[in-house]
Amino acid sequence: MIQKLADKIKKTNAPICVGLDPMLDYIPEELLKRAYKEYGETLEGAAEAVWQYNKAIVDAVYDLIPSVKPQIAMYEQFGIPGLIAFKKTVDYCHEKDLVVIGDIKRGDIGSTSGAYAAGHLGKVQVGNHTCAAFDEDFCTVNPYLGIDGVKPFLDVCKEEKKGIFVLVKTSNPSSGDFQDRIIDGRPLYEWVGEKVAEWGGTCMEGDYSNVGAVVGATYPKQGEVLRRLMPKCFILVPGYGAQGGKGADLVHFFNEDGLGAVVNSSRGIIAAYKQEKYGKYGSENFAEASRAATLDMITDIESALMAAK
Amino acid sequence: MIQKLADKIKKTNAPICVGLDPMLDYIPEELLKRAYKEYGETLEGAAEAVWQYNKAIVDAVYDLIPSVKPQIAMYEQFGIPGLIAFKKTVDYCHEKDLVVIGDIKRGDIGSTSGAYAAGHLGKVQVGNHTCAAFDEDFCTVNPYLGIDGVKPFLDVCKEEKKGIFVLVKTSNPSSGDFQDRIIDGRPLYEWVGEKVAEWGGTCMEGDYSNVGAVVGATYPKQGEVLRRLMPKCFILVPGYGAQGGKGADLVHFFNEDGLGAVVNSSRGIIAAYKQEKYGKYGSENFAEASRAATLDMITDIESALMAAK
Secondary structure: OHHHHHHHHHHHOOOEEEOOOOOHHHOOHHHHHHHHHHHOOOHHHHHHHHHHHHHHHHHHHOOOOOEEOOEOHHHHOOHHHHHHHHHHHHHHHHHOOOEEEEEEEEOOOHHHHHHHHHHHOOOEEEOOEEEOOOOOOEEEEOOOOOHHHHHHHHHHHHHHOOEEEEEEEOOOHHHHHHHOOEEOOEEHHHHHHHHHHHHHHOOEEOOEEOEEEEEOOOOHHHHHHHHHHOOOOOEEEOOEHHHOEOHHHHHHHOOOOOOOEEEEEOHHHHOHHHOHHHHHHOHHHHHHHHHHHHHHHHHHHHHHHHHHO | OHHHHHHHHHHHOOOEEEEEOOOHHHOOHHHHHHHHHHHOOOHHHHHHHHHHHHHHHHHHHOOOOOEEEEEOHHHHOOHHHHHHHHHHHHHHHHHOOOEEEEEEEEOOOHHHHHHHHHHHOOOEEEOOEEEOOOOOOEEEEOOOOOHHHHHHHHHHHHHHOOEEEEEEEOOOHHHHHHHOOEEOOEEHHHHHHHHHHHHHHOOEEOOEEOEEEEEOOOOHHHHHHHHHHOOOOOEEEOOEHHHOEOHHHHHHHOOOOOOOEEEEEOHHHHOHHHOHHHHHHOHHHHHHHHHHHHHHHHHHHHHHHHHHO
16 A cells, blocks of 8 residues: 555655544534534534535545545544544545545554454454455554554555554654653654564565654654654654644655655645635635645645755 | 442442453354344444344343443444444443443544543534533543643543543553663653553542553552552553453552452453353353353452452
8 A cells, every 4th residue: 555655646746645634613614504404413413514524625635635644533523423424534535546544543452453453454254254344545553552552453454455654753742751751762752663664674565664653743853863763664744734844844754765754734724714825715615725725735845855855 | 430430349349340342253153143134244233243242241240340341442343333333332331320431542632632532531512512422431541642642531531520541551461562661760651650640630539530540450560569659540450361360460459448440351251151161151141151250250359359458
């Protein structure tokens, strides 16, 4: 799957993914009203609004981008109806031939991680049949439980040619509370990064591995170190835009081949119409504002990479 | 909610929870056949079998125990139908007045953790209405992202008087890969435990806190240290039974008041009928075997606590 992602990045010249993390207060009033009119102010109504909002944005940007990253928490908060909207979003993005990175941050002990891996990337056996449940292309994985919590994901990656991004240095302000603590002279995130590189070596597909890492755009220096530590691993880079990361911060997340990173923007794209810069579109043209913000993001990153050459 | 759990533990004299972590190969053939006949060998068929299996076990043991711990991965692997079975299980256990610990091991950056907290413990705002999605009483939380990933759960705990158990030292063989690494002379899990104690201090309800910790029965020495480090925090102790933990290993997880720990057994109870010891029940009486195993577990822990006095 990393080969497909790399090919699509080269084709679109856009090493990005659009974070489909809808919050109800991003969604234009008119769209909310329509959904509530049909389903009431219920979990079903919220889920319908989320789905219609996503669909419009995907329709407006899919030809510009290689991948999307739906954040499952934003759907899970609306219970079963929300998760149905998540699944519809994954399926719709597949119809548009987008690579889908499920931002699920799962991780558990062996057999339980195996169930997550099967449900999100692989298949489950039911009697004599195999069934796929959520069927994302990549998912994010939390490493706190150690190797035997990650291994079931590696096994499914190998079987299904799918991939994972392991949390290494997350984008949030307090990611350092534990991730930055020094162990034998090096921060924990470097030890995790080293493991990611090792796991990655067992899941190669072309020049890159189906095992990558999550490193926040908000920590560019750490990104530079981790880039060197995991040369064959793609880095999924959240935190661009609304969280404060800029194009110029990102250059060291990339390898010299211009690959090796996929930068995520969520709010900055899906709620672009709320920014002054894209205000002229108005809430009725929110999806066109998202398209404009996507084009601007691609230019910002392209310029930063050119300037660094 | 911790007060309710403590009261129910005193009333049942059973500091345990039953792990509702159904795997299809635990479920008796007859029950599977019935579900597949109605829904086919599909995700729906698997979910129906899981639900019927759970219901029979809950009916057989609910009067003996204070709490259950459904492991969401075992449902999520069957996609939407699986998560519907999870929700039905949570609701049914509430009907039986059991405390429900959702073993979800979620954790993300601030606003995203907020969505998980709202969806699993709290309520979401939809228009002018508030809706509860999964509505567990406690859930488990992964601390790798640091304080701002945990704080939204603390906020919901305070609002809703519900609780969390933060992963500190997990029961799996490779939990030490990162959790045992030494930082300033002490393992990472102690630093996490210290934070849990600090967070716990802000969420007290009676003698105990609504913030607890997960520490595996398979690590009794570490449990003893962590018990002292977090005196007001309940410890959720997985790994009893099938994973190798025994009653005698557990005494140091408890405080002198006989409280402070809730020991989970999953396979050892829900698939008891597959053990030689309970073989006489046969697969047709699997729920009665679960009841017998529950009574034996309660006796084992009670004896160990008596012997330690």
